[in-house]
Amino acid sequence: MKIGIDKIGFYAPHLYVDMNKLAAARNVEPEKFTIGIGQEKMAVAPITQDPVTLAANAALIILDEEDRAKIDFVIFGTESGIDNSKSGAVYVHRLLGLNPNARSVEVKQACYGATAGIQMAKGHIALNPDSRVLVLASDIARYGLNTAGEATQGAGAVAMVISADPKILALEDQSAYLTADIMDFWRPIYSDFAFVDGKFSNEQYVLFFKTVWEQYKTKTNLGLNDFEAICFHLPYTKIGLKALRTILEEASEESQERLLANYQSSTLYNRNVGNIYTGSLYLSLVSLLEQSEQFKSGSRIGLFSYGSGAVGEFFTGILQPNYQEYLYSEKHAELFASRTEVSIEEYEKMFQQTVPVDGSTAVFGSTNDPAPIQLKGIKDNMRQYENKTN
Structure with a gap:
């Protein structure tokens, strides 16, 4: 039985910052952002968007009534959780009007969470072939104003329906994975911002990739020439290229050209959204399929997932017949086209507007947010969500 991605879509806030202007405001050469890390625009979340609403808006794009009836497992991958007890999946489950006879959980391991969710979903579908699983990858990356990590912020979510006989990508059984207790990136419960050892994290990212790639080759006897493309977790788009280049000489000249060209296609959306943590790998996959x-x-696509702290995995999927008919390219193009640029001053003001954490009541005024699902305020320590399509 084939199991894999039947549907995939993403959502990003309607506001963004131009990275050239951010560089100018920080007295940095623009090329450091646009070429050095490979970012052009950075999505900015207004107060009315949080990880729950981003995930729900992403899912709203792809789900139909049959999905709502058949989804009996919701897995929410995030490192931007809004509650230490209740999962974001439960909120999304209600906002989308899903089948009540379902499991709903949140999964956390830095940027690896959604990949863990997909592997859990595969096991569920193997036991329940008629079921569908909704896997959500949603995050808001925040490092602080005028920090070293500011240029690698972003916000957005990817939603995937995992099922038997998938229309887009059938996931293969063999994968390679690795865990090591390292401190390259972490965020203690008491901190609003992450701590990161940037140089060390980049080194570990590449090391993890090379290690799981070698393991994968040993398990499968496959090599680079067997791949049409490889998608990477992209906290910024240049990092995946660094990893790919460490093994590129294993491929034929023709394969090298193909892999490099497809890598560029896989980064286009990420360049214009920024870092969405656990969703970044899957945003790259959407970009690859819609922009190449x-x-x-039957083409084989490789996927490298990395979550700091650290867990890494290399796994693969096979493209299905007529997969392009089941993508949401037009809706995603409309999303990008409808976005509004904000000034650096506006961005800084929004960045400092946060949800109260002292139990006070808050009602968020209009931000001209066009999203159908929004956070409207806080009352009695409870977030108040609204789905305008209901």
Whole structure:
């Protein structure tokens, strides 16, 4: 039985900062942001968008009534959770009007969470072939104003329906994975911002990739020439290229050209959204499928997932016949086209507007947010959500 991605879509806030202007405001050469880390625009979340609403808005794009009836497991991958007890999946489950006879949980391991969710979903579908699982990857990356990590912030979510006989990508059984207790990136419960050892984290990212790639080759006897493309977790778009280049000489010249060209296609959306943590790998996959020339059915796509702290995995999928008919390219193009640029001053003001944490009541005024699902305020320590489509 084939199990894999039947549907995939993403959502990003309607506001963004131009990275050239951010560089100018920080007295940095623009090329450091646009070429050095490979970012052009950074999505900015207004107060009315949090990880729950971003995930729900992403899912709203792809779900139909049949999905709502058949989804009996919701897995929410995030490192930006809003509650230490209640999962974001439960909120999304209600906002989307899903089948009440369902499991709903939140999964955390830095940027690896959604990949863990997909592997859990595969096991569930194997036991329940008629079921569907909704896997959500949603995060808001925040490092603080005028910090070293500011240029690698972002906000957004990816939603995926995992099912038997998937229409887009059938996931293969063999994968390679690795865990090591390291402190390259972490966020204690008491901190609003993450701590990161940037140089060390980059080194570990590449090391993890090379290690799981070697393990994968040993398990499968496959090599680079067997891949149409490889997608990477992209906290910024240059990092995946660094990793790919460490093994590129293993491929033929023709394969090298193909892999590099497809890598560029896989980074286009990430360049214009920024870092969405656990959703970054899957935003890259959406970008690859929607921005590359049509791939042949049966093409193999590699996926490298990395979550600091650290867990890494390399796994693969096979593109299904006519997969492009089941993408949401037009809706995603409309989303990008409808976004509004904000000034650095406006961005800084929004960044400092946060949800109260002292139990006070708050009602968030209009931000001209066009999203159908929004956070409207706080009352009695409870977030107040609204789905305008209901």
